[in-house]
Amino acid sequence: MKTGAEKMPVTEMKNVGKARAEALGRLGVTEIGDLIRLYPRAYENRGDIKLLSEAENGEKQALCLVIATQPKRALIRRGMSLLKFRAYDESGTAEITYFNQDYLADKFRLGDVYRFYGKVERKRMPSGKDVFSLSSPIAEWVRSVPEELPPLVPVYPLTSGLTQNLVTKLVSEALLYLPKDPNSDTLPEEIRRKNELPSRNFALKNIHAPLCMRDLAAAKKRLIFEEFFLFSLGISFSGKKLSRAKGAKRCLINDISPLTELLPYSLTGAQSRAIAEIRRDMEKEEPMSRLLVGDVGCGKTVCAAAAMLMAVQSGMQAALMAPTEILANQHYGDLEPLFSKLGIKVALLTGSTAAAEKRKIYAALSESDPEKRIDIVIGTHALISEGVVFSELGLVVTDEQHRFGVKQRSALGDKGKNVHMLVMSATPIPRSLAMTLYGDLDLSVIDEMPPGRQRVDTFVVNESYRDRLCGFIEKLTGEGGQVYVVCPAVEEKEEEDEDVGIPMEDIGIGTLFDPYFDEKKSTPPLKSAVKYAEELGLRFPDLKVAFVHGKMKAAEKDAVMRSFSAGEIDILVSTTVIEVGVNVPNACLMIVENAERFGLSQLHQLRGRVGRGKRKSYCVLVSDSEGERAGARLDTMKTMYDGFAIAEKDLAMRGPGDFIASASSSGIRQSGDLRFRLADMCTDGELFTAAMTDARSLLGSDPTLESHPELLSEITELFDLDGSY
Ligand code: ADP
Ligand code: MG
Helix, strand or coil: CCCHHHHCEHHHCCCCCHHHHHHHHHCCCCEHHHHHCCCCCEEEECCCEECHHHCCCCCEEEEEEEECCCCEEEEEECCEEEEEEEEEECCEEEEEEEECCHHHHHCCCCCCEEEEEEEEEEEECCCCCEEEEEECCEEEECCCCHHHCCCEEEECCCCCCCCHHHHHHHHHHHHHHCCCCCCCCCCCHHHHHHCCCCCHHHHHHHHHCCCCHHHHHHHHHHHHHHHHHHHHHHHHHHHHHHCCCCCCCCCCCCCCHHHHHHCCCCCCHHHHHHHHHHHHHHCCCCCCEEEEEECCCCCHHHHHHHHHHHHHHCCCEEEEECCCHHHHHHHHHHHHHHHHHCCCCEEEECCCCCHHHHHHHHHHHHCCCCCCCCCEEEECHHHHCCCCCCCCEEEEEECCHHHCCHHHHHHHHCCCCCCEEEEEECCCCCHHHHHHHCCCCEEEEECCCCCCCCCCEEEEECHHHHHHHHHHHHHHHHCCCEEEEECCECCHHHHCCHHHCEEHHHCCCCCCCCHHHHCCCCCCCCCEHHHHHHHHHHHCCCCCEEEECCCCCHHHHHHHHHHHHCCCCCEEEECCCCCCCCCCCCEEEEEECCHHHCCHHHHHHHHCCCCCCCCCCEEEEECCCCCHHHHHHHHHHHHCCCHHHHHHHHHHHHHHHHHHHHHCCCCHHHCCCCCCCCCCCCCCHHHHHHHHHHHHHHHHHCCCCCCCHHHHHHHHHHHHHCCCC
């Protein structure tokens, strides 16, 4: 939470004028508090000073060197000058050069000691002697001992108009606005003590300018805990609020047989149970808020259809919101033919609905004459746009709910009065976890699959199978089938950010050793969707290969998905954005690259994209990871096909944090209502559990947060007013 001074605009600071404020704005920083929360993305480990003789060629290193020669200027070509001098330590001498920085000539004086930080080039001469050179290293004057300089130097995200030095300076200035009282804190003292968390002031200061790895780790731990804690508190709290209202319209006519008679199959026992639970809710004058959870393909849509039928029979309108156009289209295509047979009017409203058509739908939704009005509208978040006004909205269904923010969901609900809400989740979340994540939503579980589902044969292979895999692609596409290939990364660059220093992700929390030096990560190279699509295109010149990833515009993504759906694309390479719930029955092979990167539940979701039609389907998990645990984890996919069991296993193996992260294919980190700056569900599972437990027990003793006004205002800000958290 921002305290008083932290809410002041950055322009209040003496070094921030209009231009800088604008540049900061591009980083999302408008208030002083935002600057305090502009966490470094990495740290340069300048405190780890090496001798020249220990320096590795091409590595960024900190060195402590004495200036040995007077810097000499040379003009190498027009507009390009070179400053050159030598510096030494006990193990060797290095040649140091700077381009176009003549002003440095007077800075380096003979005999002075500097801490240099930069990439060291080390060349072996024929004589056997090593020659060292550094090009434009960062240089800090050592007044007495090198330890006086900060050992860990933050690296901030930048934008044009800002430099590292400037941001560092502004942040340290912003830190002066922290509350003077060192004990002021947002987290209750008891919770801090129990979890061994430092104070808020300590954490915010040390995340930027730590004196040692241990302080940094403690700071990070505190800030992560805080993110999880507020998240849990907010979720649980808003869940409570949701179910308190009364005055919903009761659905007393709720015979769904007209619908079920139209279906070419009969409902499974689990579907009937879920529908009965929904019916019981909708008969009450307390609005329903129910979460419907079930494995991929278990048939949740028809349960939603049943609920919508009940609402319409009772004189209400119903809305079904899907996270993507392609899903909305799919639902419309499935449901409209059924409902129209029952004389129920259904409309589709998405971003691509033509303006004239939109106006017609708007008019028919607000029509008070039940004969003329649209009964059911299916769409995307276009449903929450201002023009949409219902005359009698009684039920809101959101599909694949994790894609929507709390704000979006309630925005649609707010278009009616005390509407019934049904939330469907694609992920088979274990009950215990669902209760935590979704606060006080009631839960219906579909734990049974429709009969006759084919099993998707699953294989775990390594790189040596590449040729055989290509042969398999050839065979299946030759028979007219389609293939998904999923990769974890988008562009090469994303994973190659090593030069910046120690990435924030690598800073351990609460660990007493420095994790960075303990263990070098040895993950196999990541396949990037874009590059991989290119490779496959070359390898299969006769096949149509396309890619889709999260950084593409929604319309572009939809266009690609649509043409895959239409069978115009043979191989679709994608990141996990391939839409949850998308149904392309002709797809029969799912290849997951770097499979060790995915959670089991996520792999299960991905596998659920195939085996939806008549074609015999396969899932191939490609992994070169040598870790034994990764291997064992992937192997469970070969024998486990029940989403709930997989979820339990995932939970047991990696803790809830990890599970939640992978459960939502888009990743909670990016989803609308939850953005963690530091917390990572994948690695901080234990902390998440702790924060969750504490948040719930706090709410248990203070359900309205009466005695914690600061927490109340904080979650109000994060969850309601500002849906961007
Ligand atoms: P999900 O729960 O993943 O949203 P869907 O509702 O899309 O699953 O259903 C998947 C498929 O299963 C659809 O093609 C649907 O028609 C079919 N289906 C649903 N219920 C049954 C059932 N009881 N028997 C047979 N097929 C069913
Ligand atoms: Mg679905």
